[in-house]
Amino acid sequence: MKRFVLAVMAVAVTFTGFVHSEDAQAPIRGIGGVESLRGASELETTRPADALKRFPRDQGTIDSDYVYQPPLVPHTIRNYEVSLNVNKCLSCHSWKNAKEMGATKISVTHYQTREGQVLSDVSPRRYFCLQCHVPQADAKPLVENEFQRVDALQ
Incomplete structure (x- = not known):
């Protein structure tokens, strides 16, 4: 059968x-x-790899395009490990290290559970930064895009 x-x-x-x-x-x-x-x-030929995307250096904070948008990462994240045991992002952006590294502190909301209980360390639901925060590369879009920013953010 x-x-x-x-x-x-x-x-x-x-x-x-x-x-x-x-x-x-x-x-x-x-x-x-x-x-x-x-x-x-x-199917039987291997296409050449696309060129690596370029990330503008020192572009600082990138403006949001819509309300509640997670902030974009203004630098490359190549070779950043974010796994169950290691989070490279926290080496600069944790409250403990941010001032010394000159990086933006992660939001206090990342230290709260769903029920609003404040934790002493980053909440497990907010630990994997790259699920929401992505680097902004200087790359050609794959499809046409006519997206307009929210009026209040222009």
């Missing part, structure tokens, strides 16, 4: 890919390929 289901799924995927390639404006020819926002590439 499993083989039958797998065979049906394989036929369906093949047929879907065939129909899609027939309908596409610029079909991918050859031994099959993948088309994504970064362009088309053959």
Whole structure:
């Protein structure tokens, strides 16, 4: 039964890919390929890696585009480890080290539980900084974007 289901799924995927390639404006020819926002590439060839994104140096605080936006990181985070045991961000941004390092202190909200209880260390739900805070790179957008900042922040 499993083989039958797998065979049906394989036929369906093949047929879907065939129909899609027939309908596409610029079909991918050859031994099959993948088309994504970064362009088309053959399955059996390795596409060259994109150039590393450039991060402007010393750009200071980056303005927010909407209310409650987590602050953007104004520097590269290459080789920063943020894991269960280590958080490189806290070596500069913790309340203990921020003044000495000349970095922005993390918000007091990062020391609170969901119920509002204040902790002596960063809350586990706020420990993985890179889930919300991202570096702002000088990179070309993958898709057109007509986003407008909130009027109050302009």
